[in-house]
Amino acid sequence: MSAIGATRGENVTADSVNALLENGRILTTPVLRSVVARLAPPMDTVASYHFGWIDQAGLPAEGDGGKAVRPALALLSAQAAGAPAEAGVPGAVAVELVHNFSLLHDDLMDGDEQRRHRHTVWKVHGPSQAILVGDALLALANELLLEQGTAEAGRATRRLTSATRKLIDGQAQDISFEHRERVTVAECLEMEGNKTGALLACASSIGAVLGGASEADADALEEYGYHLGLAFQAIDDLLGIWGDPETTGKQTWSDLRQRKKSLPVVAALAAGGPASERLGELLLADAKNPENDAFSEEEFALRAALIEEAGGREWTSEEARRQYATAIAALDKMDMPDEIQRKLVGLADFVVVRNK
Amino acid sequence: MSAIGATRGENVTADSVNALLENGRILTTPVLRSVVARLAPPMDTVASYHFGWIDQAGLPAEGDGGKAVRPALALLSAQAAGAPAEAGVPGAVAVELVHNFSLLHDDLMDGDEQRRHRHTVWKVHGPSQAILVGDALLALANELLLEQGTAEAGRATRRLTSATRKLIDGQAQDISFEHRERVTVAECLEMEGNKTGALLACASSIGAVLGGASEADADALEEYGYHLGLAFQAIDDLLGIWGDPETTGKQTWSDLRQRKKSLPVVAALAAGGPASERLGELLLADAKNPENDAFSEEEFALRAALIEEAGGREWTSEEARRQYATAIAALDKMDMPDEIQRKLVGLADFVVVRNK
Structure with missing residues (x-):
């Protein structure tokens, strides 16, 4: 994905980003597994399936547990505050638990049948287990943080x-937007800030909070994470329309099929001009016809072309670049070791320069 | 309900219990309303419907918000610790939020269409809103407690x-029991302790924790609340089979229709003897026939009679009495004003001597 041009993490190679992610996994996965094992059966099994540790038959698996960007950010944030990476581990695990609580519930609400190339929990174990295990992961996140018993853990939980x-x-x-004809760009950005920015902001600061950072330093890291989340989501919205199904694991025109009012769409509709107006007419007609499974590839391709022609694709790319720049600039508000700052920039580059 | 014989709260009249409950409502409802108002639309509306503040059309209503035993317990527990009732308010509201989170999700999982004589949220606003608003109430509970910013609030949140x-x-x-042929009495009690005892234990101690009580005193109050919860649930299980539909607002033989493995059922099955064996055969045959809507009243009446004949009704009444006695005895482990102890006994009487 070349949505972002030159990035600032020139000194951090892809190899070292992979090492950061891998290190995050190594430090956090054993703790994650041990807290998930606290759940009453069959929730422990259902959660293990969700995390990719076992398959549908209950046999050990090496599933795709996701990119694990959040744990890596949490550990780096501890180091940014001068604490060892280990100080961030309960925060990293708590954020992963909350993230996965939201995946379990959102997949059910959205009717998504696939996640990380596997059937979703509600599809395999039923809606009740998806609700229950999601609830349990959310409660576990607070339990894990609060049992640290420190004032810092209290601040982190807050x-x-x-x-x-x-x-x-x-x-x-996001759900309410589905029922609305028009959504403004500002509303879309607010929604994405809540849905993606807030938890990435928390991941990027929680280790620092646990490591004893000042509120001002934690706020600077939150700002980095929040805007990184918005950059991430802008890229995600681009991939949702123009991503390669082979690498994204989703269908072609995935977000158009789901009629998502994502950034490229709302930006195109807001742009004005002939392509914008034609797109508006088409989407309005689509909305009156709730079943679009019968749409041909050409019909999706036409909508994607109109979004691009109206400038929605370019605007979203620029938005990703703006959010990335704001994220990186926030790091200068905090005094942290240069090496850690370079790594945070490197992770930001990884998040925005991606094709899946 | 005469399941419990003589109780100890002779000095606390029904009027003064009603005053306790009403006082709890007066102190907590404004705070509950103000935190619910923080939710993004349409969750604020959906939650207001759930709490009975508005009707399906969105018009103000005076709905039945439940007995409000938990808030009253939370405020009394603050007073037990020598603090003013007001010190317990954030705890009372947080417990109510968690209780209602569980109602929203459980009604959806259990497919229950009615609660407090009104349609349930998932039935009116759809499953997604029931999931989302439940999630939001759970998060609000922690938010409200942690924003107090004190060490006591941290302990209360934990x-x-x-x-x-x-x-x-x-x-x-509870869900897993539905799929099992047999459940032991011990398993049933453990489930009810988790599902009902734990939150009543928390309600009975959280005000004290916020009011600065020692861990030992908070534990004594938890013990009172836990066993009170088990007594409450035993009565609930009796009402679920033999309650009067006019007062309970449920169908006749409600728990038998839902094939709940409640205490009277598991106790009857464990008792042995001809009635117990006949009941076991019938329930086993029922389990092979998943649709029992066609069952006649006589068939439910037969099952209820066999449960009673096998001793399940009497055992459950005795169990309620035992749990009540254990709850009351726990109060002597803490040094508290006599007046508050009498009120806690009075509330316990109210919880176990009821017909709905």
């Missing part, structure tokens, strides 16, 4: 709770 | 989180 509330607000907004 | 985890474990156990 920030995580605030992020969780925003995450839920964002999902509520 | 106890509330522990209770929430047990609540979820209990619901998971």
